[in-house]
Amino acid sequence: MRVRFAPSPTGRLHIGGARTAIYNWAFARRHGGALVLRIDDTDPERSTEENTRAILSSLKWLGIDWDEGPEVDGGCGPYFQTQRTATYTAALTRLQEAGAVYPCFCSPEALAVKREAARTAGGFSGYDRTCCDLDAPTIAARTAAGKSHAWRLRVPDGRGDIVFTDAVRGESVFRADAMDDFVVARSDGSPTYNFATVVDDGEMEITHVIRGDDHLSNTPRQILVFEALGMAVPTFAHLSMIWGPDGKRLSKRHGAASVEDYRDLGYLPEALVNYLALLGWSLDDKTTMIDRDSLVANFSLERVSLNPAVFDAEKLDWMNGMYLRELSPGEFADRMAPHLVDAGLLSAEEVAEKQAWLLELAPLLAERVKRLDEVVPMVAFLFADSVTIDEDARVKVLEKEGAAAALDATHEALGALADFSPTAIEAALRSVPESTGIKAKIVFQSVRVAVTGSTVSLPLFESLSLLGKDRSLERIQAARSSLGD
RNA sequence: GGCCCGUUGGUCUAGCGGUGAGGACGCCGCCCUCUCAAGGCGGAAAUCACGGGUUCGAAUCCCGUACGGGCUACCA
Numbered sequence: 001m002r003v004r005f006a007p008s009p010t011g012r013l014h015i016g017g018a019r020t021a022i023y024n025w026a027f028a029r030r031h032g033g034a035l036v037l038r039i040d041d042t043d044p045e046r047s048t049e050e051n052t053r054a055i056l057s058s059l060k061w062l063g064i065d066w067d068e069g070p071e072v073d074g075g076c077g078p079y080f081q082t083q084r085t086a087t088y089t090a091a092l093t094r095l096q097e098a099g100a101v102y103p104c105f106c107s108p109e110a111l112a113v114k115r116e117a118a119r120t121a122g123g124f125s126g127y128d129r130t131c132c133d134l135d136a137p138t139i140a141a142r143t144a145a146g147k148s149h150a151w152r153l154r155v156p157d158g159r160g161d162i163v164f165t166d167a168v169r170g171e172s173v174f175r176a177d178a179m180d181d182f183v184v185a186r187s188d189g190s191p192t193y194n195f196a197t198v199v200d201d202g203e204m205e206i207t208h209v210i211r212g213d214d215h216l217s218n219t220p221r222q223i224l225v226f227e228a229l230g231m232a233v234p235t236f237a238h239l240s241m242i243w244g245p246d247g248k249r250l251s252k253r254h255g256a257a258s259v260e261d262y263r264d265l266g267y268l269p270e271a272l273v274n275y276l277a278l279l280g281w282s283l284d285d286k287t288t289m290i291d292r293d294s295l296v297a298n299f300s301l302e303r304v305s306l307n308p309a310v311f312d313a314e315k316l317d318w319m320n321g322m323y324l325r326e327l328s329p330g331e332f333a334d335r336m337a338p339h340l341v342d343a344g345l346l347s348a349e350e351v352a353e354k355q356a357w358l359l360e361l362a363p364l365l366a367e368r369v370k371r372l373d374e375v376v377p378m379v380a381f382l383f384a385d386s387v388t389i390d391e392d393a394r395v396k397v398l399e400k401e402g403a404a405a406a407l408d409a410t411h412e413a414l415g416a417l418a419d420f421s422p423t424a425i426e427a428a429l430r431s432v433p434e435s436t437g438i439k440a441k442i443v444f445q446s447v448r449v450a451v452t453g454s455t456v457s458l459p460l461f462e463s464l465s466l467l468g469k470d471r472s473l474e475r476i477q478a479a480r481s482s483l484g485d
Numbered sequence: 486g487g488c489c490c491g492u493u494g495g496u497c498u499a500g501c502g503g504u505g506a507g508g509a510c511g512c513c514g515c516c517c518u519c520u521c522a523a524g525g526c527g528g529a530a531a532u533c534a535c536g537g538g539u540u541c542g543a544a545u546c547c548c549g550u551a552c553g554g555g556c557u558a559c560c561a
Binding site: 006007008010040042043045046047104107108111112115118119120121122123124125126148149150151152169172173174175178179180182183184185186187188190192193194196197212213214215216217218220221238240241243245247248249275278279280282284285286287288289305306307308309310311312314315316317318319321325366367368369378426429430440441443444445447448449452454455456457458459460461 | 486487488489490491492495496497498499500507508509510511519520521522523524553554555556557558559560561
């Protein structure tokens, strides 16, 4: 079995494209087939090399490897459509010789006018076959006169219904007479999408075309091309779209829409793959966490759902948190380090120097973070020279009865410690309520606010230990002084 | 306009003629607890879009309607 993923480099790898890639990949791996990566860059206006590079790197980041394509030689290259013009020309020649296509001299403007008219009149708005039966002399004369023409595929007269069995949707029927003679080659000779993909899918011996269902309506057209070319028609499988919360195709308008966006936000590739795999496919009635191997072992097109799925960022967050918590402290530290560096909290060298310290910090963060970018605000207090105390926290905690005395007592208890480990700190702090009679909650919260500036923070004892004795005492002292008397 | 696809709690889904319509996210409550989380337990939440059939029996099969989406380009 041979499948392909054929993104067009007109943008970054979209979340929907990523899911299509994952399904193709899983299908290929499941059946021991090959995944071909082909870059459909026939749109010169919008295709860029930068996008191509970004797409490849996103796929790699997701852990999707391909058997043939850019950077991986196979027998069917090249894998960029812009480098395959000779193939399309040859295919077009075959169609010309077979009389399966004809030149069309109609100008796009004239066609647009007719199309509009036909549409408002109600009914069929396809090409009206003006140039369908031009005789050779006419064609020669127009060409000699310098008139340019496109090539259109002639839908065979008497062609019955176009029927195919979609691997996820079942039997699909399209009436051939509702199909118009569409353009296969533009007047500049370049192939259109519906022609180039078919030629390539045929030449590359693709057996299963798994793609978004925005191509469902194109399928009968493409089948006509396969037939005209005398090539085997592959099995099609159309995946429904991924929507934003408003029921519209997911896009940047909804916020993050590309794989890169999600990477930068601190999602783990394994979480994104898991989430996407289950957005439109299910293993059974209860599996929500599925790793790569199980996905490959169980993926099937039959269990792909037909209806569009709304992308639920909250569920992705939850899932990402699950994966984050499965990481070892070392792995977590490695993954979060880039975010600390990006935020300017640490330099790359410091990351290396403070490995042990980061390893202690990691587990504290892992259980309260859903995205890696959330670590930045949580650890900011550890990097700042001093801390600005949240106004609300000051009023609700520090200015309350007993807070000042608690800070005094804490300062003294901690100051006496030689060992500034979390357990030693905990013992010291727990002794304060006993010796002073101040409620434990007030003691802990006062210290927390003094040291972190907020009523919400990482666990107190560990935070103090991570901060270090000197800086902890300084902050407690500073908070205490600010209270006066 | 024409052609095509889809419709189970707010969201992702299981279901493929007989179920108390199951699970997950989210939400609410309780427990745990130095805050926040994480974790554990429990709960609310679906007249299976609507209307007709078929059948002893329909979320499941058929038809229609509504709503949503896609295609209808010398875009992909």
